[in-house]
Amino acid sequence: MNSSAGKAGKGGKVVKLKINFDEITIKANQDWKELQSAKKPVILVGTATCGRSAGSLETLEALRHEIKLAGIDCEVIEVGCIGLCYAEPIVCITKPSQPVVCYGDINPAKAKDLVDNYIIGDDPVAAYALGTLGDGSINGIPRLVDTDVFKPQVRRVLKRCGSIDPTNLNHYIATDGYKGMNKALGMDSKGMIEEIKKSGLRGRGGAGFPTWKKWQFCNDAPGEQKYLICNADEGDPGAFMNRSLLEGDPHALVEGMIIAGKAIGATKGYIYCRAEYPLALERLDMAIEQAHSHGFMGKDIMGSGFSFDLKIKEGAGAFVCGEETALIASIEGERGMPRPRPPFPAISGLWGKPTIINNVDTLASVSLIFQNSAEWFAEYGSKDSKGTKNFALVGKVKRTGLVEVPLGITIREMIYGIGGGILNDKEFKAVQTGGPSGGCIPASLIDTPVDYDSLAQVGSIMGSGGMVVMDEDNCMVDVARYFLDFTQKESCGKCVPCRLGTKQMLDILDDITQGRGKPEDIDLLEEIGFSVKRGSLCGLGQTAPNPVLSTIRYFRNEYESHIVHKKCESKVCRDLISYSIDQEKCTGCRLCYSACPTNAITGDKKKPHSIIQYECIRCGMCLEKCPPKFNAVQCIPGQIITERS
């Protein structure tokens, strides 16, 4: 065992801390209770990035303005995101001795209605309400936990997002915050790692390596100086779990890092967060400062003898930096290129010292495990995948959002339960998990349980939690090409299989989607794909072919249709579709004629028009311009070949 475990020392002895945590919580609880039982109404407005994109700042402004006009004493607080992206901007209102009512789609006009009717009056405007938070309902508004979108969810990591002020440390403390750190400071490394082992926590970054094992390696590694790094460089396109948590509950990560630092004997930690998340960076900065000023960070934390400091490093936009050794190189000021392992970072990482890299969700789960218990954490989940997991449920579902579910839930429950089914009631085709490293799971496997091992079995991975739903209008060859285009651009170029293999695969996919595909291309893609997987240096290359291989496995017919029939049945690949004008329906209104950028449409005024195929670039402007009442322009799969006259 290492001396850096601090005075908490050996043999599981419990050390009494010099600073009394209870006193801090009493003060925080007072603050929190005052807000909860306030004599005046409290309005919460979700102003995380997704809320802001939907216009929540305008809503906030409108609410403040209306309240001022009405001259009402009222508390307005900016909170994080409760995960109902489809219903942003979201506003929650609590009136004294009434349940919290949560409203969706609140634009400035609706904000005025809410102030007029519910803040000034007593009508909770059930028409705008999504549900009530906590117990109790009002005017027939259901409890949010009873609604389809929340029922299958178990919100633990995300429980504070959207209900506390992320900039107010007291809100965090009053909701069990830093209780875990307080407990951990009195434990020794052995006991702490044992606790994580009991919980069954596996890395939430995607690969699912048991967290305790990683910690054990680092703890056993010799050396005085060790480092802890949080990977918050959420690079998977289509995922935003970490962003939401960092914006809505930054202390959850800070606390988890202090605990993890204590367990592995690290006195210094880094948070590597992407620069594309300005609000998350701002919130983290503030959280670290608050932790310092309360004595939760810095030298001799709470008088325990353990010291820990945190520094934020902004990522500079390189997907490969999600790989541990590349991330370390980036922190050291180098190009973010991976190196061969072993030695693993747990033995030799940042500046050659033993280093642990954990994901944001993993560390937030660590806080929860210590705030509650390992048994409590393991209540949910399946045999080898314990606990809950955050997912960004996006794409073609009716209710997009950030959800937290017990591991083992089926894909069907997620898409049709939480997500409310496919947008416009179209047909579900596939769901993509794990981002560019993952695969596409077809509709036939919709009852697959979502856990590390089941997803691996069907050729995908859990990944960090992106779940992109696709419908009949999405072309799977195009999706495969999209991911390959991404990984090819992000390949760092260090090893040949990844640098050249992804390029070759992309070229073949370009050929297929542009009508130059050859029958042997499918086999060739598989052959190169397997070589890239086997021969690449790091996780990026080893998983880059997954989207292609899984789509070939489940959607071979689409590849064949592109190659043999030169048709894109989903009408996505531009070179494999055509536009035509129905002579019966066209009235010759000339809207398409003037919109066409290449003058490919001919016809006399008030007479049916037609498209000169060899001039057409298939931009779809004509289809867009044709008034729905005529509906004369159609897009069809396949090429209409006409000769130049």
Next chain:
Amino acid sequence: MIVRLNTILQSNFKGSKEELIPILQKVQEEMGFLPKEAMYNIAKFAGVPESKVYAVATFYAQFRFTPIGRNKIMVCRGTACHVRGAPRILDEMETQLKIKEGETTADMEYTLETVACIGACGLAPCVMVNKKVEAKLTPKKVVELFGGKGGKGGKGGKIEN
């Protein structure tokens, strides 16, 4: 320019190799891009060869070597945006601005870029205009953003000059 650069360097950094990326980020934030003349001074300040500064700066997507327009438009190319029609959004942006991805308009008004993901996937497809995210876009809404066809930033357009 060199005076300004030296002020940026000296007032924010100690001058170690570890700081190279934060230095480049800060210089770009202050100057809008990484001017050629700055690279040598950054190298000297951080105590690394100039080749190293270029090696790092060219590796990361964030860094740019040409001046940026007054308005920066970043079209999200995330997966959720892609399946919900981001390619058409990019097409329309290119048509409206008459430039290609990665370019800046001649009047230095707009720079058009793509970004891997801005993390507003629940509201796809989206575009980041300066620091504001425009969500649930359609090609039609893009046209409105610029105040009608060809009316680049003109009257009624949402993008302010």
